[in-house]
Amino acid sequence: MAAGDQAHNDNVDPEVREQLLGARRSIDNIDAALIHLLAERFKYTQQVGHLKATKGLPASDPNRERDQIARLKSLAEESHLDPAFAEKWFNFVVAEVIHHHEQIASGSEPDSAN
């Protein structure tokens, strides 16, 4: 049996299983909170996208992004989170936001856009 299959095994020590379930309940709550927070964030970035499209402003704002990355990396350090991971996460989200802004500007915003 591969090591990873052990957690799926009914023979896992009940105490260990309780610890695992307890931690996973919290992980599930945190994942739910992250999804809700992301949904809220995208609501506001969509507002910005519509404003930019109306006023003819570019989809991306590199100066703003630079300031955000510096702030998030500093917050990550304080929280003992890898700053490089924080930057990667931010760039991943912003790439999606900019894609949405370009779609809004070109009039091809999907109905279910975030």
Ligand SMILES: C=C(O[C@@H]1C=C(C(=O)O)C=C[C@H]1O)C(=O)O
């Ligand atoms: C949301 C904006 O548009 C883009 C997306 C950003 C973001 O998701 O935080 C930041 C800068 C812009 O490149 C904005 O200009 O504020």
